[in-house]
Amino acid sequence: MRLCMSIEVVGEVPVSSYGELGLGHDILVGMLRDMLLIRRFEERVERLFLEGKLIGPSHLYLGQEAVAVGVMRAIRRDDPVVSTYRGHGHALARGVPPRAVMAELFGKAAGTCKGVGGSMHVAMSVEHNIPMATAIVGSGIPIGAGIGLALKYRGEDRIAVVFFGDGAANTGAFAEGLNLAAAWKLPVLFICENNQYSEFTPIRSVFAGESIAARASAYGLKTFQAFGNDVITVYKTAKIASEHVRGGGGPAFIEFQTYRMKGHGVYDTAWYRPKEEVEEWMKREPISLFTSKLKQAGVIDDGKLREIEEEIKEIIDEAVEEAEKSPYLPFQELYNLVYVEG
């Protein structure tokens, strides 16, 4: 017996179709700006680590900017998001102020989590509808299902959006969470950022079966695949998928193909990756890809680009400066963060 599942592959969106998607020039430039903000922010973070000003683990979002930005633009600001330890990009794309993100990395009280969370939980910002950023691979998936359950129960038209990596697809939490979401037809959009590696291990070497998307489909989810380095393709795919979910069609799943520009964490040189592979992907690196498309479409020129870069540099400089001089939380305050009183 041949059993067939349908997986919707969304092709790369040509520049000529940007108009059809309702994306005006301002929005397009805004998306590039968001991506650049993440890019420059992460480059600065990397530098701060290498200078020893920041310590601890830190998982940069370099190379995956198109996914966070495309998805965040496609969903609503009030849709709750579940992020991960690789969450700097999710936070910035969602509009969490760079100064709060930076202060958190410094472990300062002005950080999103008062410095108590750190890089791996920096995206947690209730104000920005990111109630969870987990450092445990796969664990955001059942949590996202639970968020969807609450939204459905309340009859809201919001949807839950959960980010995770390719490695998460091998976890039990992935299986249990997807099954629950699909069995209960919960309004959850699952976003798998397949950057081809789980830490130092290529996903293909520890993954069995056709694809991550095929697995999701076998768990009964409406499933999509698309190229994750093209922000407009990401946007379009997330738009279609989120409409499916918001319309009551049950959970959807998107596998985006993307690539880490650097190592797993700041100290990882990514020596284990074949040079040709890296080069191949760098040709399709999201920011130069989008910049050249926007130039081609006449949406942006070098002058505007410089302007954006300057604005961003200022924002980041300020964020670092403030973070450096702002205070730590007094230790005693920690005791007030464990339980809700009363």
Place this chain on the structure above:
Amino acid sequence: MRLCMSIEVVGEVPVSSYGELGLGHDILVGMLRDMLLIRRFEERVERLFLEGKLIGPSHLYLGQEAVAVGVMRAIRRDDPVVSTYRGHGHALARGVPPRAVMAELFGKAAGTCKGVGGSMHVAMSVEHNIPMATAIVGSGIPIGAGIGLALKYRGEDRIAVVFFGDGAANTGAFAEGLNLAAAWKLPVLFICENNQYSEFTPIRSVFAGESIAARASAYGLKTFQAFGNDVITVYKTAKIASEHVRGGGGPAFIEFQTYRMKGHGVYDTAWYRPKEEVEEWMKREPISLFTSKLKQAGVIDDGKLREIEEEIKEIIDEAVEEAEKSPYLPFQELYNLVYVEG
């Protein structure tokens, strides 16, 4: 994109093909006898519980006899098996003496596990190559993968065989274990006894996606589906699948459709099942099905049947009698069962 997976559906084997499978009359009668032994054993166990002579949880194998017997006959006696809390049938089909099984249910020292395990672990018998019988749904699956790993590493031509129910397909352990087995191409045959219910809940109501088989296939396993109440169909499917595995083809998965004749445990009346559904399945109950086929083929007659029934009755009577009068393990002996000394 349509993504197609192939699932091999093995059709019901007609009586006329028994010869082609190399199944002589002795073997066929032997298989019926094994099934009858399980049937009568379980009926007696049920009675002992209702009389209050046995206590604790007990999950009868009534109605699924064809799966255990068909599979055990298809695999080799030295293939290690992982059983479950619904393991009486697996043990008996494997040749564990009924007296040892019965003594275990009575909690006596003469039991397979010295009375320390009880009904849910009664199938554990190293002598009979059943090194594990777990009471945790799904947990046998990664353990089976580990057994397969050992066999592969040692270059043995044995294969691991793991039994579990439909409910296990929703667990994280299922997903993690299947992925590991497939990624490492381990020699493991996974047997899912889909008896349509997980305790009191119909599997369909808590399961998303096409089928359990489709899930297994998405995890990259060679996958089969067959009717589990026909012992020869079970035998044939398990034979094909085990040859695939033994031949180095990597793990295989079989989903057998079957049905519990009674409740989940001895005290469950199965009130939650629609009468028509039960009736429909009872028409295809494995023992009458096979008996009538064997009669049709002229392999067995009522006289021979009576003979078998008498032999079995004697075995079971003796098992109960011995179990009742045999001693418990002295409590102090428990201390010697926790660690291997030295």
Place this chain on the structure above:
Amino acid sequence: MRELSFAEALNEALREEMRRDDSVIIFGEDVAKPGGVYKVTKGLLEEFGPERVRDTPISEAAIVGAAVGAALMGLRPVAEIMYMDFLTIGLDQLVTHAAKARFMSGGQVKLPMVVRCQYSLGRVHGSQHSQFFPSWFLQAPGLKVVLPGTPRDAKGLLKSAIRDDNPVLFVESGVLYHRMKGPVPEEEYLVPLGKADVKRRGDDVTVVAVSRTVREALAAAEKLEEEGVSVEVVDLMTIQPMDKEAIVESVKKTNRLVIADDSVKTGGISAEVAAMVVEEAFDYLDAPPVRVNSPTLPVPFSPPLEREYMVDSEKIADAVRRLVK
């Protein structure tokens, strides 16, 4: 006063809280149509409908994880894990997420969720269905951990747990569900979390007990009274946060302490109680605290062996006798 079984009392608590607050929802394996394998959720589906009472797949990580997610959005989920043993499968969600989410977010979020489970020690379920390890959660600040010992407390504590804005692990003794009946007021009441309860006053020895052993401790106290020994029985009820004051106060009066709980001895609840009392009231102790626990062995199936394995009133009484001798 009317008498209810442990299971009935819990059922009433759930029912009342669901009537009171529509943000309370329930899910777990076999809790809806079947009404729970031990009937604790009986009739709730019928009264509250399938959106509020849900049967889950067998997937404990998803069950606890979904509770975390739902609680983050302001619902008050009550998730049932059928046996405490299976809680290990959802433990990452309970310990690494539920317990820490508020802290690691810098106090931004709260998780008003309850995870209910029961342990089946005493029901001849063998090694994999009888585990009792609440002491683990003493290492997981952020959780409250509640273990009722009577139907009355079960109801009042569960109601408080549901109303609490923190994640609560609620551990029930399965053997008590239908075998223990007790007075339960008709009118509404709450039993506060974090407070111990002196279940019996006495002067010679303090027996601290929790969950199933409370009944055993009370039976022991009864016997000992006939022997002229006056026992005070303190029911912990919540082990995290622990009501140190109540325990210490009792010990300061009696100067002798026995702690009885269903954990295996090493690293059990009793270890923390003993260590804490020694810290806080060393000079008041006439003798070392005695721990009455199961031996440090897995649980055997065989009925007489399981019986011998378990803490009972006789073992508690013996410990007290040795202490006052």
Place this chain on the structure above:
Amino acid sequence: MRELSFAEALNEALREEMRRDDSVIIFGEDVAKPGGVYKVTKGLLEEFGPERVRDTPISEAAIVGAAVGAALMGLRPVAEIMYMDFLTIGLDQLVTHAAKARFMSGGQVKLPMVVRCQYSLGRVHGSQHSQFFPSWFLQAPGLKVVLPGTPRDAKGLLKSAIRDDNPVLFVESGVLYHRMKGPVPEEEYLVPLGKADVKRRGDDVTVVAVSRTVREALAAAEKLEEEGVSVEVVDLMTIQPMDKEAIVESVKKTNRLVIADDSVKTGGISAEVAAMVVEEAFDYLDAPPVRVNSPTLPVPFSPPLEREYMVDSEKIADAVRRLVK
């Protein structure tokens, strides 16, 4: 004697045991080609090949479960769980299967397996990557639980763990991997499981320590010596089974006890040690045992807060000073 780092010592242990016995195999996340995220398994793939050194998918239940299965068949798997936090995901396999399989089979099977993990407290990893909960496993008889505190012990204990026929949980301190060097003999040696080690002789106070706190205890002892206080430092090394005799013997000599470990205070390793010593040597104690632990809070990320959170030599010394005052 030559000096090795903690990680190097562990690597040598693995290498020697793999050379000695081809039933020893290794698997875990990133352990093969990458040589482990902390380089403990560096070079093993190259020496022993891909059948014996395997990268796994991210699936801790499968990792521990596969170790159970392989051990049931007589291999000696050494499974690596990258952070102790992730052990919760494989806990059903460790606690409900590995620890109980022998017992519940009536002694038929044995499981010669090791699960290695590390805790990253002290490496500013935040709440979800710094947990330390070995005391849980005091409730899981059937497991041995080993925590080395020096490179020498790390090597000798790991070798013993691999040769042991029981399932062993081997917990390493990640912060020591590359920051602690110490003498390690060139010639082969074993350090036995189940035995504590008196790391320093003294008369006034016994400090029981384990894992990372051993170094802190020794530093404290050094300081205190200058102040005229003689401290005996007992390194537990194995917490299950626990070497009661060694601890009690030391306390009988010094009459004062401080226990320092990286658990949060309630329900930590120190609780069991304190309760046990009080039981066994109450009359020898001049003062109540003092527990020096992390406060009962999740681990904060912020570097200075994490530092303040942790047990250090100063906190241990203070506890001793208060005790001898």
